[in-house]
Structure formats: C-alpha cells, structure tokens
Amino acid sequence: MTEFPGKILPFNKLFQQSIATLIVKRERIDFKVAFMSGLKEPAKRSPIASSPGRPDRNQGGTAAGRGIPALSGKNAGFSIMGFKNEGKGAAAIIRCLSALLALASSPTAFVSPASAQLMLPGALHAAPPAESKKSASVNPSANPMPGRTKFKPRPLGLKAPSDESLLDRDLTRYGGSGHLSFKLGPDKTLEITTLILEGEQISETREPCRVSVIANEPMLLHTDGRPLGLTRYQADIAACPFHFDVLNGAVLISREPATCDFAAADCRIDPTGLWGPAASTISEKEARSWEHIRGRTESNMRANFRALLSTAGKNKTAIKDIAGDQAGFSSRREMVCRNYAQEEVHGFCALRMTEARAMLLQTQWAERVESDPELKKQIEKEDAERRRAAAAQAAAKAAKAAAMPGASIPGAPESGAAVPSPSAAN
Secondary structure (H helix, E strand, O other): OOOOOOOOHHHHHHOOOOOEEEEEEOOOEEEEEOOOOOOOOOOOHHHHHOOHHHHHOOOOOOOOOOOOOEEEEOEEEEOOOOOOOOOOHHHHHHHHHHHHHHHHHHHOOOOHHHHOOOOOOOOOOOOOOOHHHHHHHHOOOOOOOOOOOOOOOOOOOOOOOOOOHOOOOOEEEEEOEEEEEEEEOOOEEEEEEEEEEEEEOOOOOEEEEEEEEEOOOEEEEEEEOOOOOEEEEEOOOOOOOEEEEEEEEEEEEEOOOOOEHHHOOEEEEOOEEEEEEHHHHHHHHHHHHHHHHHHHHHHHHHHHHHHHOOOOOOHHHHHHHHHHEEEEEEEHHHHHHHHOOOOOHHHOOOOOHHHHHHHHHHHHHHHHHHHHHHHHOOOHHHHHHHHHHHHHHHHHHHHHHHHHOOOOOOOOOOOOOOOOOOOOOO
C-alpha cells in the first residue's frame, strides 16, 4: 500500500459513499466504482483524465503518468489500463490493486472530501460506524430481567363448534355424493334425519349404487365425549356403524375398516371422510370469506402447537414425537381434501381440517398438563404470577389515568356518588 508521512492512509477514508466491485473476466479485469453521492450529474471528464500523460487505450483519453484510467460517465465506470491481454490470476489482481492505490493517492481524484467507509479484501480494519453502539440496544434480549420466570406459552382456549352449525344444512361426502342432514332431538343432541350413502355394487365392481339408511324415524345418536377436542357422536347402524366429529358446518366420519357392505342392497360403501356443503352450492362470497379466515386459523394452529411443544421440556423423544406429528399433518390434510370437489376454488376442506387440528393440539396440551404433576404445578405457579402482574398493571394504569389533568377535581365527589346534605354534615 502507499505510504504517507507519519501514517498509512486507510481505504475507508478514500471514497465518498461509494461501492466498489471487482469483476474478473476471462481476458480482462474491469474495476467499476458506482458513486452514491458526489457525482450526481454525468461528468464529461474527471480531474484525473485532464492530467497530462500517456494515452489511455481503453477510454480513448489521457491518464495520469502512473497508468491511472480516465474516470467519466454517469456510473463512473473505467477499466484498468493494460489489463486486456495480460492473462488472469494473482498477478492481474495485484496490478489492479496497485492501480487502485495510485488512484487513491491522487488528491484531486474526487470532488468532495472522503468520509464514507469501504471494506475491500485486504483492506485495513475499518472503524465501526458511529451508530453501531446505539443500534445494538434496539433489539434487547427477550428476558432482560435476570431471574425472571419465563412463562411457557399457553393454548388459545378455542371453543369447539356447536351442534347448531349442522342444522338446516344438506351435507355431502367430499362435496359431491350422498346426503346427510341433522336436527336437534328432545335432549338437545343431534339426530340424523336423512342419510343416503353411495358406493359400488358388490357383484359388479364400478357399477354405482345407493342406500337410503333412514326410513321413517330419525336416527338417534350417542355422544362419545370430545377425544379430539370436538364433539363426537356414534351412529349405531347395523351394517355400517361409524362415529363422526362435529366441525363448523361439516362432520368428519371415521370407521375401521373404511368400507362396509350392505348385502341386501348389493352395495359396498365407504362413508368415511369430510361431509360438507356441495361444491356447487358454495358461492364466491363464501369462498372469499373463508380465504380471509384461513390465515387466522393457521396462526391459531401454530400457537397451540408451540404451547404443546413447550410441555415436552428437554425430553428429546417427546419433542420429536410432537414435531413429527405436526409435520405430518399437512400431508394428511392433503390426502383428505384432494377428494373434495373444487377444493382448489373454495378451500373449505382445508379450512375445517386446520380448525380441527388446532382443537386437537389444545386438547393434547391439557392432557399432558393433567398427566404430569410437576408440569401442572409449574403452570399453576405461572398463572398465579400472570394474574398478579395483570392486576399490578391494571392498578398502575388506573393511577395514571387518575393523575391526568382534568381527570377529577380535588374535593369533588366522584361520578355517581351521593352528595351529603348540609343537615347530615351538621
């Protein structure tokens, strides 16, 4: 590097807010400097180019006596003199850096004094920006108070869909086949009023068949708790018993094995899957509303997943199981919803399956907390601390509001308080 009396001039004091790019090509090396300030207007000729010297073969002008190239144009682009046919490798790079030093040593190389910093390979260590210490405190640590308890995340407390969401609806399997409808019975539980199942003939495969299960009276259902966070009902059909979970305006039917035979009707049927509105009845307005809800539902599911994952603590096996099950949900949802008619248009199936998943994660969190006494004790302790912190925050907010000018007049009765009569005062 070029030496100056008493000190070495660092690179970061040479250029006014500039960016340097060294481009190594097959037959030549170009060095281009794009100024962000200083050369706001295209310069016809730089001060270097006006210095007397030998001609510059690349720019067609004259350069300073040390082989310094001409600097011109809006982008201030120039080429290192004599590099076009001199090969590649370290020698070419050394010549380029030598020319750069020669350019930097010229006092008239730039219009304004240099104050910006530039980091190049091999350059001296540049001093950190003046704002670095200030910007370091912009993002403080997540737990700045030492010794403070870090609360475990909690599920959102989502509510399961009600049975009323199924009333006055005609549901179809995957939005295209069969017919299922409900009503509320005397004890406020669901009853099936219509159940038409479609399948294939047992004697002749691929030939469609239909079975109407409900004759005259509605079919009574039996509740089976909420094993997945959703209300579950059991349908005791002799030839094809199944259970289903209540979603918002839909039901998810399950049974093992999936198919069942109605021998009298020569019909083999698979009733499992999502039963929801027929695809042809879904309006564009409904589809748009579901699209807006879908993002919030995904966020709810992720929040409940984080809460469930926190219950595993440092148990690597539990963490792996929980994370693996969540990772497999997307593929399971795809397998179910790819059969729903026009799913790519309305996205009804994916929305309802995601809602069901969020409820399941919330239920699993509660089960893990109840089954682990130590974890339950920690959760209760954190909840108590949360309540104390919330109460203190509310009290501080109320005190601040009371201290605001005009909030209350000293000596005046509060709003709604009884004003004592003069006789009572005496």
